[in-house]
Amino acid sequence: MQHIAELPDVRAARNPTASCIADDHEQLRNQDFLERVRGAAAVLRAAGTGAGDVVAVVLPNRLELVVIMFAAWRLGAAVTPVNPELTDAEARHQIEDSAAKVVITDGARTLGTLDVAAVAHASTAEEDTAADLVLPAPDSLALIIYTSGTTGRPKGVMLDHANVAAMCRMIIDGLGLDETDHSLLILPLFHVNGIVVSVLSPLLAGGRTTIAGRFRASAFFAAVERARPTYFSAVPAIYAMLVSLPDEVRPDTSSLRRVICGAAPMPAELIARFENRFAVPVVEGYGLSEGTCASTLNPPAGPRKPGTVGLPLPGQTVAVMDAEGNPLGAGSVGEVVVRGPNVMRGYLGLPRETAATVVDGWLHTGDVGRFDEDGYLVLVDRIKDMIIRGGENIYPKEIENVLHAHPAVLEAAVVGAPDPVLGEVPVAHVALLPGSEATPAELVEHCRGSLARTKVPVSVLVAGSLPKNPVGKIDKPRLRAFSRNT
Incomplete structure (x- = not known):
């Protein structure tokens, strides 16, 4: 299997006019993509980026982010994509923790050392300084992905080129992907699923x-x-x-x-x-x-x-x-x-x-x-979501599965709420399907038909929707905080 850093060159050599990547604003053929990557690599090199450095990218989903990722890899640098919805203080933690040499933004943020337009739209005249592709070693860093931070400050997950290459091969084989496949990316590019899958x-x-x-x-x-x-x-x-x-x-x-x-x-x-x-x-x-x-x-x-x-x-x-x-x-x-x-x-x-x-x-x-x-x-x-009620272990997912079986329930999340006698008790947060109706009492009764008494939620709170974290998971820490304060 080819090295991932070679991908723009290999695709352009094989079929320069075939479609490669598009977003809401433009479409790039294979040759266009290679030229963009080479130009971006020249700008990053001129900014002092080299092997072993880290490039931070604070951008929403757009093809320039992918161009910059391959440009950094071309120089032997790693990339840490930053959630553009973070506050400056939150983003600065990731930038400083990763010791990023260069920070690329879209001009709306004061964090950046380079504007995305100057990097991802560099002219091909600048390519000559980055024409030679140096393949990073398998154990050199490719990505630093920050966890969503549900247990404290986000941690930087270090993924090297061997990790990424192995994962891509497993995904390609597991899903049976080939040259006829066309993915529509809707997940954030600061998350590894969006990048890899x-x-x-x-x-x-x-x-x-x-x-x-x-x-x-x-x-x-x-x-x-x-x-x-x-x-x-x-x-x-x-x-x-x-x-x-x-x-x-x-x-x-x-x-x-x-x-x-x-x-x-x-x-x-x-x-x-x-x-x-x-x-x-x-x-x-x-x-x-x-x-x-x-x-x-x-x-x-x-x-x-x-x-x-x-x-x-x-x-x-x-x-x-x-x-x-x-x-x-x-x-x-x-x-x-x-x-x-x-x-x-x-x-x-x-x-x-x-x-x-x-x-x-x-x-x-x-x-x-x-x-x-x-x-x-x-x-x-x-493990950390387990509720201990009077010494008995309760797994919220078991209760959530029962709630999901109710025809009116769209989403359900169960968290522990403090109890002065039992330590913790289960509380359910539920969003209903549009046009459906169910009262909290009905949903509690529904649970009684399938769950032991100790597992039945002490209360069900019905909301229009449940809060989500940046990756799109239901935000249980926020629900726990709400349950503690009510």
């Missing part, structure tokens, strides 16, 4: 990518009909918004071969609602930034098992361990651990946290799960 993998497979702007459910299927992608990757919250569209929305989805769900487990009921309405199979996977994106996948060719996150990707070992680190057999519940060439190099500047997370080569995910009789992984919950 929707940009690098299709481009390496010989396909192409269209970068959508800010996601809006009401305009999304118009973009699908216009671009005619073969797939997109999204999070459960996006699928929930799409199934909530008015009944008269009946888009042409015939170009889509499959759609992908990651970042958080997708309820089986939501998968069924999406597939029944839009006639496109949902392929659910599971992984972490620390594992370069994905570790399991429901095979697109089947059998897909909703309610599971699929089979381990070839090239990785996924196991379930007890608290002492002993492997457990099928059906036993324990912590999900991962081993393979996709496991991160570590957390930047945090050796103690790295040593606690990667033990004897095993990435400890913090997720609780079990393997079913067919070897499919079933996620039970996050």
